[in-house]
Amino acid sequence: MILDEIKEALIEGNKEKVKSCVRQALDAGLAPSAIINDGLISGMQVIGVRFRNEEIFMPEVLVAANAMQAGMNIVKPLLIGDVEIASKGTVVMGTVKGDLHDIGKNLVIIMLQGSGFNVIDLGVDAAAEKFVEAVKQHRPQVVGLSALLTTTMAQMKRTVEALKQSGVKVMIGGAPITKKFADDIGADGYAPDAVTAVDLTRELLGLG
Amino acid sequence: MSMNADAKQQYQASLNRVLDAIKLKEPDRVPLIPVVEAFPYYYAGLTIQEGMYDYHKAGAALDKFYADFHPDLGWDPVLMYPGKIMELLDMKWFQWPGRGIEDPNSMYQYIEKEYMTEDEYDELLLDPTHFIQSKWIPRSFGALDGLKYLALRDSIWFGFFNTFPVFGRKEVQDSLQTLLKFAEEMNKWYTFLGEYDKKMENEFGVPLAYGAWGYAPFDWLGDTMRGTVPILRDIRERPDKLLAAIERFTPIAVEASINGAKASGRPFVWVWLHKGVDQLMSKEQFGKFYWPSLRQYIQELVDAGLTPFIYVEGSYHKRLEFLREVPKGKVVYDFEDIDMFEAKKVLGDVACIAGNVPNALLSYGTPAEVEEYCKKLIDVCAPGGGFMMDTAAMVDDAKPENMQAMFKVTREYGVYRR
Incomplete structure (x- = not known):
């Protein structure tokens, strides 16, 4: 067939x-x-x-x-x-403020789109306010934050805090990120690679 | 410049320590070779923008670091790339505070794009030099766009009737003027670095870590030409061309590193690995596309009397068996993310290993946690020699007390003999 x-x-x-x-x-x-x-x-x-x-x-x-x-x-x-209609849900993705690296984020986007999610890409150097604005506009179920530098990890914390009120789930990832760091800043999950990010998105959406 | 007897002695002791570790012998203690990038400048309270736009300020900031920390291999201010000079070129794949990055305290960052497209392999293979000059350079540096008009390879016999007149074009002349200006400024910077290197030796007693830099042939093609996603697709879509290009680049990469080391007169060649990590390709693909050319590159450097410091960025858990295939006691593997116990077991009789103290721990952990981590590394990796203490990746914003903890525990706990 x-x-x-x-x-x-x-x-x-x-x-x-x-x-x-x-x-x-x-x-x-x-x-x-x-x-x-x-x-x-x-x-x-x-x-x-x-x-x-x-x-x-x-x-x-x-x-x-x-x-x-x-x-x-x-x-x-x-x-x-x-x-x-054909999408399993919407994910807003971006690299946090001050960080211009996008290889990891783009791999996650490729995998999410491949798995049937609708992805809004905020690009790189995205401030907390930009994520908040995108959540208002696109009503995603999950937001994904990426960072490569230890110096921009602090922006993840800021962004997670800024998104707290909206109730959206936040996952984070990037070379220096650890599960412990994700827990410490109150993120809903941490994914060490692009495929795990898809699993995590499903989990956060209760898709099993 | 003052010649300090203590500094001289310290310099020699540090160098011997490192050389012993490379030869897989036990030195007096575990050498400390942290690759510090932005850390010394943050530590001295200088912004990255200031450091990149005034190299004398960068030097003064580094003085403070060396006055307080005494590594066994150190870096001069080379990693504070000169912003003003790079501005001349209008570089496309690099952004820094002062050019594209707002925060004066942010580290410079690399911007990946395709600077060679998938249909350009044949052109690259026909003549890499011409491709680099007429395509890669103009695409990478806005101010050198005029070089795309040059085709000197067509000058043979009376071909120069056609190829030389192009020097009359304004675009070509502008690019050449830029290069002259660039060379002049760059030579001033090199003079400054040379003076700083003497200061490191004579005042601080710290041997300079590097003689030259290099890249794996696969990364040479993957980092600034094809880009990560495109080159990974090439593995599936045009494997023969990819392999041919890697083969073509291998002697060029070897030549560049040997020339660099010759020019500096120092034998340590730092080789930054990028795209061979566990997550990006299978073991078979690594064995076919990444490792053979890297192995050849390492072998030829060793044959030329040089010591490759293979700076393994990212996760390399599944690559250890390959890494054994190098001359014994001549190579350093400096790891980011790996099981160091396993690395010691597999590589211990072949190569010196280093690295792995997590940067997130240095930025967000406590001195006690750092100390515990380093002690474990020393317990597992130090016996028999062939181990040096280094952070996982280049250090930017570590807490000073955590860096101090790493130094202290290595000095005290990493002692082989008194």
């Missing part, structure tokens, strides 16, 4: 095949939401499981995510109504 073909092509990271299969599926009259959920996202779920089991690694995940993006670019414009 064509949805299985999409899924398999995505797992292989075959971008061109994903694109042609998605077009085929649309021609056959399949609903865009079915292509996303039962083709693309279910393929990325397999990728996530295999990554956790260390059967595959980041290069395979990234080519799969790239293939997913190529498929999404075709289907997304055809979705009727809000795109978030």
Whole structure:
């Protein structure tokens, strides 16, 4: 079946095949939401499981995510109504104020999008107020904060405090961050890598 | 400059300590080789912006650090890169307080982008020098954009009729003027560093840690050319071209490090590792794409009489077996995130190990916690020699009392013989 073909092509990271299969599926009259959920996202779920089991690694995940993006670019414009219909939830992501590093944050975003979450990317050097504003505007369930420098870890504390009233869950990560630091500043969770960040997001959303 | 007999003695004792540890022999005590980045400047109350824009101020701040701390290997103010001089170039992949970063106390930061696209491998492979000059340099430095017009490789026979007139273009001339100005300012800075190096030796008795810097061939391509995500995709999408480019870069990386060490006359080459970490590729991929060229690079440096200090940034739990494949007693592995007990077990008879005191602990922990951590490291790694005390990553904003705790416990508890 064509949805299985999409899924398999995505797992292989075959971008061109994903694109042609998605077009085929649309021609056959399949609903865009079915292509996303039962083709693309279910393929990325397999990728996530295999990554956790260390059967595959980041290069395979990234080519799969790239293939997913190529498929999404075709289907997304055809979705009727809000795109978030096909989303499991919304996550606001950003690197905290004073920190311009974005490699880790971008890997988390790739993995979250691949797992069906809608991600709002605040970029780098994002002040606490910017996160507060984004939470008001986008109503995310989870906010993810990233930092690479020990000097900007203090900004995480500020941002967590600023977000406290909104009730949104906050996860943090980045090279110098530890579980203990996350607990100390009152964050809801800590993820040491991009895949754990997805697991943590699910957990915080009660998705199991 | 005063010649201080105590300093001379201390200098020699420190150097011997380090050399013994590298040779896998027991020195008198565990050497202290913390790679301090912003720490001395924060410690002296200087902002990063001041340090980067007035290198004499940076030197004065470092004086305070060396007056209070006595490491066995030290850094001159080289890590306070000269802001004004770099401004001349309009660097694209670097931001610092004064250029792009608001907070004068923030550390400078590296901005990753694709400075070489996925379809440019053939061009790079055909002629790396031309690619770097006509593409990478103009993309990296706004003020050197004019260099993209130069194609000197086409000058053979009467080719120069076509390639030389381009020096008449204003864009080319502007870029060349910038380079002249840059070279002049840079040489002043180097003179200053050279003077500071003498001061370290003669007044503070601290040997300079570095003779040259280097990078793994994979990182050479991955850090400032392709970028993390693109080069990881290349592993899957164009593995042959990636391998060819790494192979092409390996002798260039070797040459650059050997030339750097020759110019300084000092044998320690610090090699900063980035993209081979556990999280970014499998063991097989590391063994195919990252390690062979790095191993060759290390071997050739050792053959040239140099000592590679492999500064292993990030997590390397699954790479230890590879790291054994180097000449015995000639290499230092300075780790960030690893099980040091395992590292000692696997590498102990081959290479000197160092590092691993967590930076978050130094920033947010207590002296007692630091002391306990360092004691454990000494218990596990010091026996038999081949161990040096260093922090996990370069130190910025550690609490001074925590740095003092690391120094104190190493001096007192890290003693082999009195």
